[in-house]
Amino acid sequence: MPDTSHVHPDVLSLRKVLLLKKQELSALLEITQAINQDTTEETLYKIFQFTLLGQLNIRRIVLYVKDEGRWQCTVSFGFQLADFRKIELPDEIIDTCVAGACSISSLKLGAEWQKLDTVIPVTQQDAVLAYVMIGNVQDDYADEEAIKFLETLSNILVGAIENRRLNRQRISAAAMRKEIEIAQEVQNLLFPSKLPNDNQVAVHASYVPHTAIGGDYYDVVSIDQDRFLFCVADVSGKGVPASLLMSNFQAGLRTLLRQNVELATIVHELNHLLFRNSGGEKFITVFFGIYNRATRKLQYVNAGHNDPILLPDSGPIQYLKEGTVMLGIMEKLPMLTVGEADIPPHSLLLSYTDGLTEVFDESGAEYGEEGLIKLIRRNRYLPLGALHKEMLREIEEFSVTKNHFADDITILSCRFK
Structure with missing residues (x-):
């Protein structure tokens, strides 16, 4: 491990910022490459999960996506974390977290939710399409700027999946019209x-x-x-x-x-x-x-x-x-x-x-x-x-x-x- 005792604190801080930006860029590249490769939705969700873990060191991740009017958990990963695929998205989150990140501790939720720290709504045209929940995040990656990047990254992923779903529906509708x-x-x-x-x-x-x-x-x-x-x-x-x-x-x-x-x-x-x-x-x-x-x-x-x-x-x-x-x-x-x-x-x-x-x-x-x-x-x-x-x-x-x-x-x- 390199000796940093003689390095000025401002330089250390700058290095940390640059490292985080490099990690964010890597995360962004991984997600966009996966999208451009026409990867399946299931694989995209896995890449999203491992990107947050590997590049940003986020240890607990839960993702709920709205599919045909119903909320479904598509990612549930982390140490000592409940399987949220079997847990309904609480009304407290739906009613409260609509315009920005929410602290889990500020919501009256069950014990299984206490392993998570933050809820990030992913919105398009003022409609919430998904919720990203994160927990056990390193201290260097818990500020407002980091939250905004997570929101952007999630928006890219969910937007791509939503576009694929709409395209699939259009193809299916066209096939049905032809069949009719x-x-x-x-x-x-x-x-x-x-x-x-x-x-x-x-x-x-x-x-x-x-x-x-x-x-x-x-x-x-x-x-x-x-x-x-x-x-x-x-x-x-x-x-x-x-x-x-x-x-x-x-x-x-x-x-x-x-x-x-x-x-x-x-x-x-x-x-x-x-x-x-x-x-x-x-x-x-x-x-x-x-x-x-x-x-x-x-x-x-x-x-x-x-x-x-x-x-x-x-x-x-x-x-x-x-x-x-x-x-x-x-x-x-x-x-x-x-x-x-x-x-x-x-x-x-x-x-x-x-x-x-x-x-x-x-x-x-x-x-x-x-x-x-x-x-x-x-x-x-x-x-x-x-x-x-x-x-x-x-x-x-x-x-x-x-x-x-x-x-x-x-x-x-x-x-x-």
Whole structure:
């Protein structure tokens, strides 16, 4: 050890200052190099910890960072120090230490906090993003200037991590937007571009998604000169997974129709397909109908869906209930009945998803099937497009949330001439 007995005190003091500045510069370089090397957040926190220990000889370090509104301890290091990763940040610190360093001894905190000396808030735009707690600091590194440097160093670290988090969120949001765009395109391709409208039958469909990607689906497929299949379905869940399940469902349906199989076989095979793809965790309610123009007969299967309403020109309403349970919840359907209905001239058939009827007013009363039947009785001879608009207008007027419906709405109606 060099002999400093003959050195003037001012020179010694200057040497100490220069040494501290050199240590601070080294600490700053270590942190900035780590940031520039695109180091992971976890590694950055470790470098911060060992930089304070190795360069500045700070023996106890605790760092709390605000992440998505919650305070989390990301660094907890020091001799005889509690594991602060398991300790909530006290309100006393949050409420008191907002504009500058605070002495731990001035706060009414538990015994585990007494091993620390100082709390340093790290702020950006008047908002506290982090708290650095230090303890067992060498005497030469405990003045106000040192505290300001620690605050600056911590600000660089926390700012870099916050920027990475925001960048990650932007990338994730961009990826999600792209995923939604693709799913929307897939969903739009699922819907038929042309619906039957001839001298025997007219079909019209309306679809109002609740979110960017809905969970409803409808289809109309020509089988031969006389017959066409139509269906309305509602998949559990929303978003991209629901869209993908619907695309599998449609692909399976189209393949089975090309094989000219019976309706019962179509339903069994689609149930097996859905169960295999989702393992029973997702399901689809669906109404299938096959109409024969030559015989005026409708074969149908209602798989746990809202009962379509068949309104003849005269006589009582008929509800199409025959069928089975929802598809996809079990490997084999426990029962299946194929219903059949004769379709009188000038009948109206309305298929829909539950978003059309599960609408509530300010008192909590439901629009329901009763409201729907009253509406179609009043307006049954309107052109189908106008009828659908009237349905949507009336439930919007009825709903306490107006046009912010709680679920997707799909309407498919057939007018038999």
